[in-house]
Amino acid sequence: MSVEMRRPAQPATEGREEPTPQGAVPMWLFILLFVALFWGMNYFDRHGAWFNGRVYAPYRSLAELQMHQPPTGGINLERGRAVYESVCALCHGVDGKGKPGQAPPLAGAEWVLGPVNRLVRIPLAGLTGPIEVNGQQWNLAMPAMGAALSDEDLAAVLSYMRTSWGNKGTEVTAEQVGAVRKEIGNRTQPFTAAELLTVQ
Amino acid sequence: MVSPEAKAKAAAGAPAIDAGSAEETVSCRWPLLVLFLGAAGWLVAGSLLGLLASIKFHSPMFLAEPAWLTYGRVKAASAALLVYGFCVPTALGVGLWLMSRLGRVALAGPVVAGFGGGLLHAGVAVGLVGVLRGDGTGFLHLEFPAGAAGLVFLGYLLLGTVGVLTLYRRREARMEAAQWFVLAGLFWFGWIYSTANLCLLVFPVRGVAQAAINYWHTGNLLGVWMGLMGLGTVFALLPRLAGREPGREYVAMFVFWVLLLFGSWTGIPATAPLPAWMPALSTVGTVLSGLGVLGVAVIVHQTLAGRYGSVWRDERLRFLGLGVAAYVVGGVMQVVEALSGRSWMLHFTWFTAAREWMQVYGYLALVMFGTVYAIVPALVGVDWWSRRFLRLHFWLAGAGLLFVAAPLAAGGVVEAARLLNPALGFVEVSRGTLMFLRLSTIGELLILAGNGLFFVNLAGTVAGICRRALADALRRWGAETTGEGAAA
Known part of the structure; x- marks a missing residue:
């Protein structure tokens, strides 16, 4: 018996029964296609970010991506901690307790929790001469460690100091830092404790 | 139980593909034999290299010394040989044959086709040497260096032109379904292979776009091109071998358009380092092309309803049937992989390897085996050199597929589950898959044995007709000389 590759000229009429209908597309396949298309639209809407080339896999939309960006306004305490640990912590300690003979403590210090205008002046221009912190006398010189920081970073690091290690102060804003920076102008001379006490 | 009548019928000989007109047969004979014989050789070489790679994965010291036998090179060479050495030439040969037989016309330009086949195989040989020398490209399914890829493409271009003409x-x-499937496949391969090679090797695009192009090419090659060539063959041969009328073209059209419209989006895993819209669209495309897979199941069921037994009694139909079953399983695995991508990283495990085995070997290679077994006797005019090898090949291929794909898939699921456990280190998770990999090596060994039988059987058959042609020529020459001697 051999199989003819050519298609028959007319339907074979041998009387052989065809148990299945000739090649109609079953309706359920079309229904399933439209269900899948509907699902696909929804899926793409939820995950595809509408062809935005800036949105990558774990994020689903530009809005979600922007939600995770670091805030541009307001105070970012995480940023403050990072700046503190890279700029201040070498002398004042990661725990803010200071180091004997090197730097006074910041935790619970009246100079940290006192008026903001007084505090901002210290990193901007430095501090020299005798000073009493937490009832203990210190006589050291601190350079102007914060002069090179931006207003936002300095505000963040000071806010971090005023709210960490048991300190319960208010946050410092970038505007407050900017105002003090303008007030002291090009001053290169470090402040003394007596001078600072006149600032309210 | 097989009924006595069925047994008698099977013994009387399964239906053979008719010889067609003499010119059709003669025009197809040598180009197709060049394509098939070379392909069978590459298949054996590729599965041997694949076996080496599989062993190295759990026994790293095995043949670790020579650089050209290191894992990265033999694995890449084996993947390239399986796809470009075996699947591409065999599918092209079968496609040309379908174009000739279904159109009832001799092949347009058999010499060009034979030359194209030779060029294709030469390109594969150059590419193999290149990959083993360490000049592989590092792109999956595009392993050949640019020069070899150019030769493969030229050979393909000649063969494709002959097919279209x-x-x-x-x-x-x-036209029937098989013809539009093969026609689309001829254009599709030219498009994706040239685009991917130009954008990755000749004028490389920058950065992450390379990964996107590589994913796109792989998805189109495995999903669309292999789908078109293999399904076209199945739609033409399955009803005829099973003694049914060809037809069912509406469902075939549904499958065709689903494959072309949505299949081309597939291939990008959910966590690929690409803008989110690409994996999202790819996941949607994968699910939608799952409907094409369902359509294939519908066609096969409509064709074979009430005659599943006949599939079992005919070795060629067994190959085609198992191939289509692997197509459906592979398609389902791909949908599962795409949908699980966000929570379970299945695509990051051996599950992907199992799925590719299903699609490349389980589906396309088995369909091509069945087709080559069906058409070569008609082409050369003699039966296969060994019927026993043919039957044994099916069992080796089936068992090999089971032993490769099932452990890798199971290993992939276990691996994905353990990857979610933060207490386990990556090395520990990988070590947990070793037993599955050892099992898959057994499967690759069986597959290699089956492929060897295929090559020997094909070579034996071709050698048989060569010997017969030579004997005929000698007898004629002898008769002429004795005739002349008598006259003198």
Whole structure:
């Protein structure tokens, strides 16, 4: 018996029964296609970010991506901690307790929790001469460690100091830092404790 | 239990593909034999290299010394040989044959086709040497260096042109599903292979776009091109071998458009380092092309309803049937992989390897085995050199597929589950898959044995007709000389 590759000229009429209908597309396949298309639209809407080339896999939309960006306004305490640990912590300690003979403590210090205008002046221009912190006398010189920081970073690091290690102060804003920076102008001379006490 | 009548019928000989007109047969004979014989050789070489790679994965010291036998090179060479050495030439040969037989016309330019086949195999040989020398490209399914890829493409271009011209000259005006599937496949391969090689090797695009192009090419090659060539063959041969009328073209059209419209989006895993819209669209495309897979199941069921037994009694139909079953399983695995991508990283495990085995070997290679077994006797005019090898090949291929794909898939699921456990280190998770990999090596060994039988059987058959032709020529020459001697 051999199989003819050519298609028959007319339907074979041998009387052989065809148990299945000739090649109609079953309706359920079309229904399933439209269900899948509907699902696909929804899926793409939820995950595809509408062809935005800036949105990558774990994020689903530009809005979600922007939600995770670091805030541009307001105070970012995480940023403050990072700046503190890279700029201040070498002398004042990661725990803010200071180091004997090197730097006074910041935790619970009246100079940290006192008026903001007084505090901002210290990193901007430095501090020299005798000073009493937490009832203990210190006589050291601190350079102007914060002069090179931006207003936002300095505000963040000071806010971090005023709210960490048991300190319960208010946050410092970038505007407050900017105002003090303008007030002291090009001053290169470090402040003394007596001078600072006149600032309210 | 097989009924006595069925047994008697099977013994009387399963239906053979008719010889067709003499010119069709003669025009197809040598180009197709060049394609098939070379392909069978590459298949054996590729599965041997694949076996080496599989062993190295759990026994790293095995043949670790020579650089050209290191894992990265043999694995890449084996993948390239399986796809470009075996699947591409065999599918092209079968495609040309379908164009000629279904259009009832001789092949347009058999010499060009034979030359194209030779060029294709030469490109694969150059590419193999290149990959083993360490000049592989590092792109999956595009392993050959640019020069070899150019040769492969030139050979393909000649073969594809012959295919399109043969269709153009057909005597049978109406086309059937197999013809549009193969026609689309001929254009599709030219498009994706040239685009991917140009954008990755000749004028490389920058950065992450390379990964996107590589994913796109792989998805189109495995999903669309292999789908078109293999399904076209199945739609033409399955009903005829099973003694049914060809037809069912509406469902075939549904499958065709689903494959072309949505299949081309597939291939990008959910966590690929690409803008989110690409993996999202790819996941949607994968699920939608799952409907094409369902359509294939519908066609096969409509064709074979009530005659599943006949599949079992005919070795060629067994190959085709198992191939289509692997197509459906592979398609389902791909949908599962795409949908699980966000929570379970299945695509990051051996599950992907199992799925590719299903699609490349389980589906396309098995369909091509069945087809080559069906058409070569008609081409050369003699039966296979060994019927026993043919039967044994099926069992080796089936068992090999089971032993490769099932452990890798199971290992992939276990691996994905353990990857979610933060207490386990990556090395520990990888070590947990070793037993599955050892099992898959057994499977690759069986597959290699089956492929060896295929090559020997094909070579034996071709050698048989060569010997017969030579004997005929000698006898004629002898008769002439004795005739002349008598006259003198």
